[in-house]
Amino acid sequence: MVEVQDYYYPLKPTWCPGCGNFGIWNAFKSALANQNIEPHEVLVVSGIGCGSKLPDYTRVNSLMTLHGRSLAVATGAQLSNHDLKIILAHGDGDGYSMGGNHLIHACRRNIDVVDIYQNNKIYGLTKGQYSPTSDKGFVTKTTLAGSIEKSVNPIALALAAGATFVSRGFAGELEHLIWLIEEALKHRGYSMIDVFQPCVTFNKVNTYQFYNKRVYKLQEENEYDSSDLGAAFAKSQEWGDRIPIGIFYQKKGEPTYQEHLPVLENKSLVKHGLRDSVPEEIKNEFM
Amino acid sequence: MVEVQDYYYPLKPTWCPGCGNFGIWNAFKSALANQNIEPHEVLVVSGIGCGSKLPDYTRVNSLMTLHGRSLAVATGAQLSNHDLKIILAHGDGDGYSMGGNHLIHACRRNIDVVDIYQNNKIYGLTKGQYSPTSDKGFVTKTTLAGSIEKSVNPIALALAAGATFVSRGFAGELEHLIWLIEEALKHRGYSMIDVFQPCVTFNKVNTYQFYNKRVYKLQEENEYDSSDLGAAFAKSQEWGDRIPIGIFYQKKGEPTYQEHLPVLENKSLVKHGLRDSVPEEIKNEFM
Amino acid sequence: MSELTLIIGGNAGQGLESSGAGFCKALNRGGLHVFSVQDNRSRIRGGHNFYLIKTSTEPIVSWTEPVHLLIALTAETVDIHLGKIVPGGAVVYDPSLEIDEDRIKDREAIPIPLPLYDIAGEAGGSKMMANTAALGAVAGLTNFPIKHLLSVIEDNFRKKGDKVININKKVAESAHDHAASKFGDSFKFNMEQQNGAQRMVMNGNEAISLGALVAGCNFVSAYPMTPGSSIFEWLNKHADEYGIVSKQAEDEIAAVCMSVGAAHVGARALVPTSGGGFSLMVEALGLAGMLEEPIVIVLAQRPGPSTSLATRTEQADLLYAINASQGEFPRIVIAPGTIEECYECGGRALNLAEKYQTPVILMTDQFLATSNRTLDKNNIDLGAIKIDRGALLTDDDLDKIDGEYKRYKFTENGISPRALPGHQNAIFKTTSDEHNELGEIVEAADNRIRMNTKRMKKLETALADMNPPKTHGLEDADITFVCWGSTLAPLTEAMNRLNNETSNTANIIQFIDLFPMPVEKVMPVLKNRKRLITVEGNYTAQLGSLLQMTTGVKIEEHILKFDGRPFSPEYILEHLKKLEKRGRNG
Amino acid sequence: MSELTLIIGGNAGQGLESSGAGFCKALNRGGLHVFSVQDNRSRIRGGHNFYLIKTSTEPIVSWTEPVHLLIALTAETVDIHLGKIVPGGAVVYDPSLEIDEDRIKDREAIPIPLPLYDIAGEAGGSKMMANTAALGAVAGLTNFPIKHLLSVIEDNFRKKGDKVININKKVAESAHDHAASKFGDSFKFNMEQQNGAQRMVMNGNEAISLGALVAGCNFVSAYPMTPGSSIFEWLNKHADEYGIVSKQAEDEIAAVCMSVGAAHVGARALVPTSGGGFSLMVEALGLAGMLEEPIVIVLAQRPGPSTSLATRTEQADLLYAINASQGEFPRIVIAPGTIEECYECGGRALNLAEKYQTPVILMTDQFLATSNRTLDKNNIDLGAIKIDRGALLTDDDLDKIDGEYKRYKFTENGISPRALPGHQNAIFKTTSDEHNELGEIVEAADNRIRMNTKRMKKLETALADMNPPKTHGLEDADITFVCWGSTLAPLTEAMNRLNNETSNTANIIQFIDLFPMPVEKVMPVLKNRKRLITVEGNYTAQLGSLLQMTTGVKIEEHILKFDGRPFSPEYILEHLKKLEKRGRNG
Numbered sequence A, B: 001m002v003e004v005q006d007y008y009y010p011l012k013p014t015w016c017p018g019c020g021n022f023g024i025w026n027a028f029k030s031a032l033a034n035q036n037i038e039p040h041e042v043l044v045v046s047g048i049g050c051g052s053k054l055p056d057y058t059r060v061n062s063l064m065t066l067h068g069r070s071l072a073v074a075t076g077a078q079l080s081n082h083d084l085k086i087i088l089a090h091g092d093g094d095g096y097s098m099g100g101n102h103l104i105h106a107c108r109r110n111i112d113v114v115d116i117y118q119n120n121k122i123y124g125l126t127k128g129q130y131s132p133t134s135d136k137g138f139v140t141k142t143t144l145a146g147s148i149e150k151s152v153n154p155i156a157l158a159l160a161a162g163a164t165f166v167s168r169g170f171a172g173e174l175e176h177l178i179w180l181i182e183e184a185l186k187h188r189g190y191s192m193i194d195v196f197q198p199c200v201t202f203n204k205v206n207t208y209q210f211y212n213k214r215v216y217k218l219q220e221e222n223e224y225d226s227s228d229l230g231a232a233f234a235k236s237q238e239w240g241d242r243i244p245i246g247i248f249y250q251k252k253g254e255p256t257y258q259e260h261l262p263v264l265e266n267k268s269l270v271k272h273g274l275r276d277s278v279p280e281e282i283k284n285e286f287m
Numbered sequence C, D: 001m002s003e004l005t006l007i008i009g010g011n012a013g014q015g016l017e018s019s020g021a022g023f024c025k026a027l028n029r030g031g032l033h034v035f036s037v038q039d040n041r042s043r044i045r046g047g048h049n050f051y052l053i054k055t056s057t058e059p060i061v062s063w064t065e066p067v068h069l070l071i072a073l074t075a076e077t078v079d080i081h082l083g084k085i086v087p088g089g090a091v092v093y094d095p096s097l098e099i100d101e102d103r104i105k106d107r108e109a110i111p112i113p114l115p116l117y118d119i120a121g122e123a124g125g126s127k128m129m130a131n132t133a134a135l136g137a138v139a140g141l142t143n144f145p146i147k148h149l150l151s152v153i154e155d156n157f158r159k160k161g162d163k164v165i166n167i168n169k170k171v172a173e174s175a176h177d178h179a180a181s182k183f184g185d186s187f188k189f190n191m192e193q194q195n196g197a198q199r200m201v202m203n204g205n206e207a208i209s210l211g212a213l214v215a216g217c218n219f220v221s222a223y224p225m226t227p228g229s230s231i232f233e234w235l236n237k238h239a240d241e242y243g244i245v246s247k248q249a250e251d252e253i254a255a256v257c258m259s260v261g262a263a264h265v266g267a268r269a270l271v272p273t274s275g276g277g278f279s280l281m282v283e284a285l286g287l288a289g290m291l292e293e294p295i296v297i298v299l300a301q302r303p304g305p306s307t308s309l310a311t312r313t314e315q316a317d318l319l320y321a322i323n324a325s326q327g328e329f330p331r332i333v334i335a336p337g338t339i340e341e342c343y344e345c346g347g348r349a350l351n352l353a354e355k356y357q358t359p360v361i362l363m364t365d366q367f368l369a370t371s372n373r374t375l376d377k378n379n380i381d382l383g384a385i386k387i388d389r390g391a392l393l394t395d396d397d398l399d400k401i402d403g404e405y406k407r408y409k410f411t412e413n414g415i416s417p418r419a420l421p422g423h424q425n426a427i428f429k430t431t432s433d434e435h436n437e438l439g440e441i442v443e444a445a446d447n448r449i450r451m452n453t454k455r456m457k458k459l460e461t462a463l464a465d466m467n468p469p470k471t472h473g474l475e476d477a478d479i480t481f482v483c484w485g486s487t488l489a490p491l492t493e494a495m496n497r498l499n500n501e502t503s504n505t506a507n508i509i510q511f512i513d514l515f516p517m518p519v520e521k522v523m524p525v526l527k528n529r530k531r532l533i534t535v536e537g538n539y540t541a542q543l544g545s546l547l548q549m550t551t552g553v554k555i556e557e558h559i560l561k562f563d564g565r566p567f568s569p570e571y572i573l574e575h576l577k578k579l580e581k582r583g584r585n586g
């Protein structure tokens, strides 16, 4: 049995006290322990940002990459060693601004990773510029008169891009978030978890309180059917007094990208070892 | 009165005979003439690809940029001189693969441009690799056993990203395409026109015949309401024996990005000229 | 002359940056000179940050290492900086930190426990105001008139309302009185008010921004990246007032592409960034070169490779900037060394870009970008930057044009008269493919040769505008230091000290204009030197390599630094000694 | 020895590329040597393209300009190439082109009107098969056994089925007979079957792909870009058979990032591209440098800046490749000059990357990448490439590890034993931020100095693997040409001709290993030369600059070319004369 303690690493997070990243971090460790996944089986790929430091504080294999590029790096790692459990942790700027294109393509390829977005609707690490998920009117150091852009809707985007697991959590709803991450870990294929992550330092609007008042759980709605794409899209548009969290959409049984590749049928690429020779016949091709 | 002939330029297109780009090109010129827009008022921004050569053969101001980057370049041009009518012409590889991120962000910013995608579901200029819109199973020189990726759905993507005008045309339906481009020209804000463009050389599946058999016009359906986002999303998923073309979604009256900027209220940026002096008082800020 | 160096140290998240900058302003209002260094970690909370201010009654050349007054907001601050305290210096701290006084006394310094948190609390303020208390205490200890601090508080908190202003003022005053009455006598270093010329306090990024503003910059696009982004933020803040379109983009690729589009239609566009962002811009850098669009990229360097030390300083992107992007095309690379030069280059870059219709890269680094210095109000001459739009055709010109307009006309000097799109007489094409004079795609070999040569010709033409390196100190010296960028300040101080010991020991050659290298102007300056040493913030002595490549002069000795921290005069002198030792021993 | 140069010219879209490559193969099967040049426009239809094949009974050093047989599929072909026809040569064309025979006769060449379209039509083929007819005719005219052409047709059209094969064969045979009977006697140049050693025909990209395959490459990711992509296509085609994961990415950023991820978990990853794609990769190039991941980027150069001449050749990215990405980190840059060297370097690059745990850039250009040449079967030794995974820890090693595993252990030579993620005893961190031996983010100055130095140390260590430049020709000569990459072939032919006129006039120094430059090995080769001339496919003589920067040797003379076309021996000799004239006149 894996324990949460197995994920303990002797480096203290540098997040601000009260930062939503603590909740995500705790949920992350609990979900992995609950799923009985051992730390050495996990590779956390992250970008650059406050949230992307998560693996620095956790006993896992980590690959902290570039701002916005973690999904592309993770794709290479996943296709080369699918025995690793690959989990991404990155911010809304990282994932939806710089990394928006990789997101679309990972969705439609159904790359088998769990992709956690630490969505604080702000650029934390660079000290408070607006982010693609900042709401219209949101005032930051680069939107002094309030943002004039419609915010990115990650749920709608992932649905449109063909993702097979599209969900949203909230750092203030720990049990729910643990459950979500576990469902994502169990899902075969690309699994997005957009997590509301209050940034106590730079985002004074989308606070714990803000979300506490508004979020409700999709899976507690009797009539909600998460296999219905149209319903999911409709729910993705809901934003106001009531904001849904949970699994918006899940399509089970869709083969993952790697399952399509004959080369990876029996074992992961790196388990094959490097070929030791190429037969002389290959030369015939050139003759 | 502007005539189609005003757009004549003495360079013959190098497209393959029968290429869908001819239809788009003709529709493009007719629509501009119909709208009484003069060639010198037009700036066509394109990327790199077969289709992106359109402005080389047309009497317009042109800015042929990099593969995938035309929307970003166009954004800079549009915000600096909104008296120009800025129209984009680029391929599915250019726009949805390399350029996918710029698309998402142009949509949500509602940048006031007409964005034409010459979607041939293939990489033409580089001679026949699969593109992001290639269908699953599609065989090309880089998908010898057929593509294993779900194709990008440009309509769904633009809807999810918040575009205010989302439409689809077909190079084989000239009158309809002219109408679409005119509607896009009239629309204030970001207008996407994804155009089915048969590539007679490298795509032997998505031919004129393929589309002729399948396309039907949304605006000829009595009950279709293009102001209904949910309906548009549902229609965007339709692909098979019947494929809709026309305006999927239009939201009128949404301010464009530039309309939000006080600086551009009275005239376009370049019309202001460069400031001739900065008052000495600015130094007080540093004292 | 009286000098004093002050450090406020504490954790990230304690607001040191704005306190430090505010105090620089207060000191300036008191007529003192300042030179500051900002040392931050790349995190929002925790971990040691500090802000160093050197202040003096006389102009300051550089920051220096010895510290007179240390304000410790954490115990770690004392551990880290105590070694630099001068005898008679003092350490200010809240008693709750439980600092061992003896350690301070051992260094012949004065422990000054002050209840900063209580003072803040009593005035109705939060813990975060310990900063303000500390600054008030500094004023009290050094006889610096508190009114200047109060006036800065008023200005800085204006937006937050009177209540915040008043609490902060109360905190500052109360700490001032407390410190003055209890410790004012024992601390001997003073920062008394000076009267005289009105000066400004500015950092490199502000000076570049101001230069660009004066030069007509009206388009700025960026993706946030330390230490480049404060240029974007400054221009963004002034956008409405001065008619600037400022756009935070989805990434740096978009930011630079937007600038290309903006420049194409006639805006004066600038894109500030740092190395990682610049890396995403290199494809479009070549695009601008090929389309002959005038854009300015400000490359504020930080340590590499990759993310590295995101909030620190380095000078390791020189050869990269000069060679970035595939193929060959003209570009201009300049690197100011002082705040005044930042202002000048901010304007000059926009002019050069438009004159040569090609990208200009203005290089700085975190040290120069964020370090605050006083400068004479008159040294920033708003009239001195004259807008030069080069061969830009006006509407009048175009009205009169006859025949076909050729955007890429072959000319002797490589510069083709430039129209903006929108005029009836000049409908024209531009393309990143090789093209003819009309901008039409053409693959013919002869056209390629002519068009490529035309573009490259601009590099030769631009030599006329490239200045020789500046020299500092007397003509002839035993040692000639060679530097570029921010290194100039500490190096000048080091040179002065050497020359104070023995006259004419050292002088300096400072490169601002780096590419195209004006070899004929450089050679007279470089040649006949007794001993050349480059002083650079990188591992491989890139300026040395560039000089060897372009001028053939090989510089054998280098003083290098690549730990993310700026040069200090002391570091340079110490490493000079090491070089000499090595030299003497063979 | 009998030699013949043949050009098939026509429009883009007429299938010249595959016909040309097929005919190279046929010639090889007939025991002849070939050296081909592919000249395409960046468009799918229209505009002149051609494929040149030089063939000989003896080994061929380079293509050369004079043409013996011109197959014109368009009238334009005649206009363009007629000037290069030798006396006694011939021009084959369909009468429908209405070529003026007298123009051909004026050049003492033979007009050969052949009803290529009719022949194709009569055999039941389409217009597109005029190609096949033309090749059949070539065989007929030159006495080349048609059976080799037929066997290639069989192989190439196998997938399209027997019907297509048979029609093509019939077209070829009928054209062969027609040409042989009507014009066989008048055309005097022959390409008769040779018997002897079995040879292969291969271009640079194929050779690199094969080398990489043999060296265990099992991951390739790319975004299509001429002329790099055919490496991706070759490996992709062989993916299932040889256990390769091949991924066409959404852009080059993703392609290179995927390779970093793949390398991190233990794959041998390669990313082919060209300049524009490389520009998008530079940020991640630095990432690989910082994480110490072994990746190989193949940079197949084409003209710049920006899109330029997308299907043509140039060598203008050398200094860019060496300096790309912010900050300083080790990288290795190598550039093969021959097909054999392409094979070797394809394997070597993967070994070097893994040995030094750092990115390797393998540079070629369109000319080398696409030019087909014969080579001895034994020259490609599948056993010669030995996989070297460097300090890679096996599971066994890790089972036995005691204590904490340090991914970035400080070592003398800078190389740290490398584990792959997944083992219980080695859970480890990697980050693009500066880090300590454990991979934890650390900002301390002393750690930064040590870790940066450790990384840079690998550049010194790698010098052991960097070879001195190769020399060609005799030790001592009046002129020493200096070159890199594809230029070697035409330059060798030029050298041979010079030496045939006057013995020992010229020799060649060819650089394959370019960075880190092994100066100590280079100096003995460069020094004491009478006259050095670089021959490079760029505007600014970049190899010259690199040598001056690294070795201090300044090369004053250059033969340059930047029109997108490859060097020919004739071009080199002509420009050598120009240099001499200039030299003589002062």
Ligand SMILES: Cc1ncc(C[n+]2csc(CCOP(=O)(O)OP(=O)(O)O)c2C)c(N)n1
Pocket: A048, A049, A050, A051, A052, A066, A067, A090, A091, A092, A093, A094, A095, A118, A120, A122, A123, A124, A125, A126, A131, C223, C224, C225, C226, C252, C276, C277, C280, C307
């Ligand atoms: C190419 C590049 N551009 C810019 C940056 C600077 N940068 C670091 S983190 C960050 C944004 C942080 O926002 P987000 O991704 O939302 O993460 P958060 O800090 O809010 O968790 C930026 C712009 C970078 N590291 N690389």
Ligand SMILES: Cc1ncc(C[n+]2csc(CCOP(=O)(O)OP(=O)(O)O)c2C)c(N)n1
Pocket: B048, B049, B050, B051, B052, B066, B067, B090, B091, B092, B093, B094, B095, B118, B120, B122, B123, B124, B125, B126, B131, D223, D224, D225, D226, D252, D276, D277, D280, D307
């Ligand atoms: C950065 C970069 N990568 C790759 C290329 C090569 N390239 C040119 S066009 C093209 C794709 C063409 O496909 P698409 O955009 O669909 O246009 P089409 O030719 O089909 O109209 C590619 C990959 C490039 N020009 N730049």
Ligand code: SF4
Pocket: A014, A015, A016, A018, A019, A020, A021, A050, A051, A120, A124, A125, A198, A199, A200, A201, A202, C044
């Ligand atoms: S700045 Fe915001 S996101 Fe970053 S650590 Fe602090 S609270 Fe968390």
Ligand code: SF4
Pocket: B014, B015, B016, B018, B019, B020, B021, B050, B051, B120, B124, B125, B198, B199, B200, B201, B202, D044, D045
């Ligand atoms: S390759 Fe396809 S897209 Fe390109 S010109 Fe030919 S038909 Fe049109």
Ligand SMILES: [Mg+2]
Pocket: A049, A091, A092, A093, A118, A119, A120, A121, A122, A123, A124, A131
């Ligand atoms: Mg964020």
Ligand SMILES: [Mg+2]
Pocket: B049, B091, B092, B093, B118, B119, B120, B121, B122, B123, B124, B131
């Ligand atoms: Mg396409």
